[in-house]
Amino acid sequence: MELQYVSTRDASEVVSASQAILKGLANGGGLFVPTFIPKMDVSLEDLSKMTYQQTAYEVMKLFLTDFTKEELENCINRAYDAKFDTEEIAPLVYADGAYYLELFHGSTIAFKDMALSILPHLMITSARKNQIKNDIVILTATSGDTGKAALAGFAGVEGTKIIVFYPKDGVSPIQKQQMVTQTGDNTLVVGIDGNFDQAQTGVKKMFADEDLKKELDAAGYQFSSANSINIGRLVPQIVYYVYAYSRLLANDKIKAGESINVVVPTGNFGNILAAFYAKNMGLPIAKLICASNENKVLFDFFRTGVYDKNREFILTNSPSMDILISSNLERLIYRIAGEDAKANAALMQSLTTEGRYEITPQMRQALQDFYGNYSSEEETGQTIHDLYEKTGYVIDTHTAVAAGVYGKYKAETGDETPTVIASTASPFKFAKSVMTAIDASYAKEDDFALIDKLSEISRVEVPRAVEEIRSAPVRHKTICAVDQMPQVVRDFLK
Template identity: 25%
Template sequence: MQYQSTILASREYTFSQMLRESVPMCGGLFVPCELPRIDQAFLAKLKPLSVQDRAAVIVKLFAPELSESQINLICQTAFDPMRFQSDLIYEIKPLNPYLMNPLFLFVEHGPTSCYTDITHAFSLACLQTVIKEDEKWYIVAGESIQSIKSLVALNSGDSGWEPVLIADSKAVNNYILREIQHIQNNVNENVDRLMLYTINGKVQSVEYFPQNLFYQEKLRLELKEQNKYLAAVGSLAFTHYLALLIILLSAYLDLLNKELISDGEDFDLAFPNLNLDFLYVGQLMQKMGLPVSNLIAASNNNRTMVDFLHKGKNKAKRKFSRTNTPALDRIYFLNLERVLFEITDYDCQMTCQIMNDLFRAERINLTPEIKQRISGLVYSGYANNNQTVEQIRDWYIKTDYLFDPYTALTLFVLERFEQNISKANKTILPVIESPLLSAQVSAEAIFAQENIVKRNYNRLLEELSQESGVAIPLAALSAEQKPEVVNLDIDKMNERIQADLFKTGFN
């Protein structure tokens, strides 16, 4: 198994080399040169195994040069039940015996009650196999507030790396800052100081900023001279998707064991669009031979990816609003070029050209052939704020289960999809975070308006928890203090972060 950049096929990397470079300095993102095929015999071998042992077998496919002990350490560390709020790393099930579809995949059992707890833990466990004793690593998280929270929760202060936390200033407020500080106070006793970089600038430029750090070859080479290195968690890192692939494949095996899905039976995958995370993993699963029939992607009313997936067009200059699903409030999607790489059948030149068009002309117009491939790949739709709240309310009345707004939005789009087909498959739907991370939205859905207005945030959390039976997540609670914040315009932030990286005692 070898890896390459999405825009350059001439150089290949082992899994370990990919980990050390994290994001290719030459541009693009890391992808496998080819994918392993999975057959029924392989699945039968995995069925009786634990999650950790299944993960080890899958990791071996993608990292053949790693030793058995290295792979086992990765899987035991990343999927250690002690990291999670229950003995289950994930859980897949129908909500009750009368609603057998969709099949909900709960992946929000980690310390901050979000799926990035799992993916970040896996990426860092992989990275630990290549970190040398005398090296200093800086781990960049910048695609969402929740990604930042997950990384803070994993920072023990003695692991050989430090976080570089980057956010759009418009996405940060005092509540969020105190929530981040609360996580550090409760999880990271060895960390004395936390810094958050908040950037002022055009939405797309701010979204691209963390990725662009990795393309600054001069910076990275000069850091290397000081034995310092950059690595990414989240959508920039291929290990993020390998973790999701492991969880989805393991969940599928659980469904087979429970006889909720038959061997070889087609199933669908419905998901919130995020950074095209689940769309890309769905592509990988299809190409590896798993019976994934339909991919159903849900967006909010910013509709950036809906327009792209429906029309093959994407404009950087577009109307943009903040919604009750903020992780979807994006114009630029970090993982777009991996999706394009798969759609174009590994065509580096075409992938590079499309991405260049997006950044230089600030728009994409795909060829009719590629548009047709996209339309055949995924069904996409969107829900606005009111429709999302109504879904939360309807499902709470129907099932007594409180869903987060991302799951509600996906359920809305899934219902529209099922109205247009003659026969619905079983559908796996990831539940990516606790509903109490969106307490205001949850309260709007299930409480009378006058009860919301009269309550402060902490009281609202308590009442939501009492009403729904959902425990208050660590990431929803606030400290009295806030982390140190460096707020600069985008043209000055790059210089500031570089200067801080070269300091001996950064963070």
């Protein structure tokens, strides 16, 4: 049975996998979800003998059913290659009672590389499948990591252009430098006077603007997205949870069928949703632990059943999680609403008009697999400090949010289930925050000055991605107001 994709807001909009990847966002602002979640058709024992690339094929073939074996293997092999600095692609490191799944060994040292290395190949293959003549314009908002990973993936790819909007005062110095030094004539990076939620809302409005679509079509362009709203981002993320389980099994850390917990530092909810999908495919995951920073809208949602973005937006040292509208949560809401597009659309409309919605008691019952908590700025810094002092292992601020929340979960429950923590970024990406947490005397130095010291104390080489931007010229200097975003797009595509 061929798996298709349906809009979370309109049951009549059903498309193939390749069409969902090309569109990015469904009509009326909905997100594409699979019509059913397929079950894994290889055993856990067989998976334990596979490489990352082989595991990726076994997972992705079940979701991307209109891709041939040759097409999918070609996309996978071109994505997961020498651009990753470890042979294993996503190694597991044991430290202080948990397994850290290092998802930051790609070309931009953040977990977004895991999906954005393959998305351009999936998209170009999808365009050929659907006889698309227009150039594809990737339109993306970023809270710091998606932007650079998408730029790196699409730079120089024929038949595409990519425009990235970021909050000009809401990313780390290294995140910003990575973006504004990006090469490639088909790339544009724009800082906005606003926060990530405003950037993301601005992008969604452009996707929904029919007049702008017609204007672009006449000029030979069409929009698609590299944000985690694109199902082509979500499916590759399922892979590394399956792979992490297979590594634990291969290394005799667990027995086949034994459950694990997964902890994910969460902003836009895509990464933990991928773990939820893996669980529903049959991967033995017990608890999905959702870790928030001080923008704890998700913690409050799991605690009360009310999603309420009407609150102060806090800039933290884990900026990729500084989000109050967690777009991918809509995919989970649709599922727990009984896959009722009308019910889901009504909740999303309430979020748009009132900034909040409340789920039913029955829907809350369907969230038993999730545990939510948050880590304050002080607690996050303390987690980095304590883990380093205890083990010598250095983690970034986002991973520390997850580790801190895992500590709270264990204290509350006493649960000793083997646990994988998604380590979503290299500490080098947030060098000042990390080094200041380890030793407050570093507070006066800037990120770039601290890179070599971080390398020395962690006994890890400075990543190539950081070395490359130290002296790279700034190529992107455009700043605009939120309401100027459509005009910036028009000017770039002239």
